[in-house]
Amino acid sequence: MPSKHSVLMSLAEIISKPTSTPAPKKSAFREWFDSILFAVVAATLIRWLFFSAFVIPTPSMENSLLVGDYLFVSRLHYGTTTPVTPLQMPLTHQTIWGTSIPSYLDWIRLPQYRLPGFTDVKNGDVVVFYLPVEHPDMYQKYSNVLPDLRPHPTDLRSNYIKRCVGIPGDKLEVRHGQVYVNGHVQELPPRMQNEFFVSVKTAVNEENVFRKNGIVDYTQFTETFGDSVAANDEAGYIVKTTAALAERLKTYDFVKRVEPVFMEKGLKEPYLFPTTDAVDWNKDNYGPIAIPEAGMSVPLTEVNIALYGDIIRNYDGNENVVIENNKVTIAGKQISDYTFKQDYYFMMGDNRHDSADSRYWGFVPKDHIVGKAVFVWMSIDPNPTSFLKKIRWDRIFRIIE
Structure with missing residues (x-):
């Protein structure tokens, strides 16, 4: 039978032995790799979520x-x-x-x-x-x-x-450059920029006049802009700037007048959405159009097919859509009206x-x-x-x- 002393010695030896093998120290490359991986994962999550x-x-x-x-x-x-x-x-x-x-x-x-x-x-x-x-x-x-x-x-x-x-x-409409929503004038953005014709009496130091006022987009007037902007012998510039800066330009003694430039109503602009001859819109006189809302239905007239055909075919989750001769068929069935499946926005x-x-x-x-x-x-x-x-x-x- 083992003595009390030998039992205590055996317990002491067991306690003194390491319970597990210590983890090997990470190499410099492994520490660098783990840090980069953590940073990429964290940045990806922040970029996606927040x-x-x-x-x-x-x-x-x-x-x-x-x-x-x-x-x-x-x-x-x-x-x-x-x-x-x-x-x-x-x-x-x-x-x-x-x-x-x-x-x-x-x-x-x-x-x-x-x-x-x-x-x-x-x-x-x-x-x-x-x-x-x-x-x-x-x-x-x-x-x-x-x-x-x-x-x-x-x-x-x-x-x-x-x-x-x-x-x-x-219901959105643009009239002479002004946006109307549901029949009401929409407030203009504080720093919105538009085109202005600046009529001048003498040659202009463009650097001191335009660049000094923060105007970087300006073009010397030519006849290609049309007689509706200026008289044939009137010298000037087409500038893109804010209404406030346009008012400041009026204070120069060599400036005769400053007028906003808009396209006339009824003058059809090429490449405008929708691509149809049924409307004669341009960027300054556009609509009226209804912005699609989930659950809203519209009759499929010629104009509405031009306006909403892309939605029906590509964005609303429909399959086998055919649009031709001002007719819309989905899965072989012709439809006369359409109900939107998601919301849409106009930017x-x-x-x-x-x-x-x-x-x-x-x-x-x-x-x-x-x-x-x-x-x-x-x-x-x-x-x-x-x-x-x-x-x-x-x-x-x-x-x-």
Whole structure:
């Protein structure tokens, strides 16, 4: 029988032995890899669930947003959407950085769901959305308006930013450049930009007059603008600017007059949506049109087929749709009216005469809405007058109105 002393020694030896083998120390490469992986996963989740960063590439929203503005877009406002194309490289969109190689595979398509948000899209909101006409059956139809279109899945179409001027169920019309919603004048964006004719008495130092006032888009007047703008012997400029800056130009002693430029009612503009000879609309005199709302029905007249045919065929989840000779058939059955399955929106740029928006390619489906533009966090002038003016300091952390 073992002694008490030997039993205590055996217990001491057992206790002193390590209970498990210590984990091997991670290599520097493994620690680096784990850190990068964590950062990518965290950034991907934040970008998907909460907010995304965008940069303004074109002047279509001037003077509210300028080329070179970097902004944050909230996905929480309207509710983020679940991925449709799961096989894509994290933190990319359409292509791998710096290349033209696709960053996704469309072998798998998932149904899209929208998580709850805390508001709906409202008239006047500045909204980021996926460009609908990058649909595989649509991009060639609108190549005259947007020549660089390429087909992509819904959640990988190009991000566009415009102001929502019509929400589901609205009746919208543009009269002489002014937007009317449900018969009421819609308030103009505070920094909305339009075209003005500036008549001058003498030659103009363009740098001191226009650039000094923040006007970068101006063209010396020629007869191609038409006699409705100026007399044949009248010298001047066509400038794109805000109403406030147009008023400031009137104070110069060499300026004779400043007048807004609008297309005449009844003058049909080519490449405008819808593509039909049944209407004679232009960018300044457009509509009236009804913005589709889920559950709303419309008779399929010639004009309505032109307005809503793309929706019926490509965005509302219908199959076997045929539109020809002003008739619509779904699964072989001709229909005389149509009930919409989801909400749609009408978007316009604040630079009203230099924006390829819903007036040119149609409605934005709700499942294409990405988020609400909230504020500018950085602004870089692509054409600064000096290196010190490369950063537009007055625009940093500007709230988007």
